Amino acid sequence: MEEFKVPPPSKINYLNADYGLKSWLLTKDHKRIAFLYLGSISVFFLIGGIYAMLIRLELLSPHGQLLSSTTYNKVFTQHGIIMVFFFLLPSIPATLGNFLVPLMIGAKDLAFPRINLLSWYIYILGGAVTVYALLAGGVDTGWTFYVPFSTTFSNSYVVVTGLGIFIAGFSSILTGLNFIVTIHTMRAPGMTWFRLPLFIWSHYAASLIMILGTPVIAITILLVAFERLAHVGIFDPANGGDPVLFQHLFWFYSHPAVYIMVLPGMGVVSELIANFSRKNVFGYSFVAFSSLAIAVFGFLVWGHHLFVATQSVYAGMIFSFLSFAVGIPSAVKVFNWSATLYKGSISYDTPMLYGLGFIGLFTIGGMTGLFLAALAVDVHLSDTYFVIAHFHYIMVGGTLLAYLGGLHYWWPKITGRMYPEGWGRFSALVVFVGFNLTFLPQFVAGYMGMPRRYHYYPPEFQVLNVLSTAGASILGVGLIIPLIYLLWSMRYGPKAPANPWHLPGLEWRTQSPPPTENFETTPIVTWEAYEFAPIEEMEVMGRFSETKAEV
């Protein structure tokens, strides 16, 4: 196993290969670009989080004593826009994906390094335009921009915000394109499709959606802008347009976009579950193909957002059926992850706690999605807090937990430093408790009939809202702790060995942090994914102590 040998740790890695702001701003290294993205999305996550806390504080009282209605409407709109378009969509692909796709397949970089850098600049430009819109006065249409409110009635910065999202969409398209080409053409010798880590499969599936879906939202935003500026009459009924057409176009992208957000998270969790139980993923090919099935079926279910929007009854029935069908590949994944644990060697490191938490919360998020696919029940539940709770279980309980788990898991590789394990486990627990306390009451509030986007609400919902706000405060604390200790560890954390978790994946067979070219020599892959062979183990262990001694 010649290719297994890790070169003696060099002092030169991608972080210290070059110095100065210019070396970062003009870098073509996928790892540095991932770092740029990591910093930028963290800023947007902080902004979105502040909006979330404002929402929760305001809803402590049914009479809304902190903000005016107009401000409240802007706050929830901007919370949604920032979190969806500037945090969740790029979160895992642009940071962990960017960093790990080449490393995991044994490549030196992505296929188009310059386009990769360009995608970051486009993202920053889109973000800057949107932040300008927020500072100039904000936008109050809801993140869904429903017409004719957004085109004719809203008196806020709709077009500028839309422009920001339009621009940011191109960064998503470029990232997706880069991943697809890289995965097709740059796998190391011996890295066959079915030896790929499942992280790669899920990023491949998400990339398909990015390049196929994002142009549709771009066109839709352009139409809204034309309509608002020139009154062209595509959506405005007064000019013969159809306001419901907008909803079809919007959800044709925005439903698959949910899968852009959650598929990479599923990829992270496959890695966490397999590696921290030292087991190959149960039913590898079923998990791999379920990602592709989700990507394909995900494009056929947008109409379930329109069950009460005067869509035809028969269309509603077809979309309901397809929505149930798209749930099956997700269920298959959950069962396979659970089965992977069977007879494993399970450790309770921080990333695994996030991984296990993900399975539980994603199960609840997925099952409550079935309520919303069931037509007659959706009629009662749509546009209530039940929907809010459901998609937060998917996007926070799912994507955010996977992102945090992945960030801890690969932190030693990314920064070359270990994070404090005790704090890590503690904050994972706090996040789990805080999250559930925030969003479980919202399921109840939803079935009780509390509509979403309500600044004032009937007093009988207050108890549930107070619980929710209490949970959000705990969740907030649980998220600030990692922010602090991760930043701390970048400077003061113990130096990380090449393979701190003793794992077989390619990304662990190079030094931490990796050199600019990732591998000294092109690796030749002779093993299956998640192959924890005993001989390897000795090899890994020996290498581990050797590396540690030299650090």
Place this chain on the structure above:
Amino acid sequence: MQSWIPFVPESASTESGNVDALYFYLSGVTVFFTLLIGFVITFFAIRYRRRTPYEIPRPIAGSHTLESLWSVIPFVIAMSFFVWGAGLYFRNSRPPENALEVYVVGKQWMWKFQHSTGQREINVLHVPIGRKVKLIMTSEDVIHDVFIPAFRIKTDVVPGRYSSQWFEATKPGEYHLFCAEYCGMNHSLMTGKVVVMEPPAFNDWLSGNANQQSPAVAGQQLFQTLGCASCHGASGEGGRGPSLIGVFNSNVQLANGQTVRADEGYIRESILNPQAKLVSGFGPIMPTFQGIVSEEQLVQLIAYVKSLSSQPSSSPTPAPRAPAK
């Protein structure tokens, strides 16, 4: 109005219990699978915890039997949700015959209701128990949504078209009515209540508010003042324009060879955009009334056309009461 089952709102219509039953079924299955997965994960995590740092468990390839089982069983369960939910939805989408019709116009940020007997209300809707009530709804501006949690019904109110939903209340009381589609600044104040009454009390309420013109009568007056009568005939019997008697809910042969059902939406379109679906045998001579008639006047004109169907060539029902103030 505390319900005896916690976590479920007041149940006050013939359909609300059916929706609750499916909701309980869904909740039961969800709780079962969540606990199952939670239990399995916790059990495995404890049973197979790492005991020595060097242990490497034997790999397990997977099992086609298990994969098939946990694809097929969830699919079958999901299909039971689908069939149940779609069945209820389909039944509720059929508007009942002989329902009390109430016209609803939403605007930022209020609800205007008009009963077919003429009573107008704002943000409050009085209905009797034991009668099917059909709401025929449109909006003057943005998209709104009539959501009555106690009846488990909700339908968007879309500018430029009519949507409808129906219910049959079963329990007297006052229930929330929410706008459920975000509609701007005072969205959360666009609320009202549904007052459900015993039939005698409802009849008292109706007669106490009776001195208002029914929509059909108001529509008949509009029909004259807007000049519709010059082509469609003084009583809608037709002339240069097609006859309107009996046209509502009939199939109309169009000039382009298609047929269309003359529902509220078609009549509305024919008033606002007459050339869109021209009746076979008639020329494109009717002017558009876009911007000339308001949403409420449109509703009245449609009510008049409807009344021509129920009682051809006579004055619309019910008999006109005292003219509006």
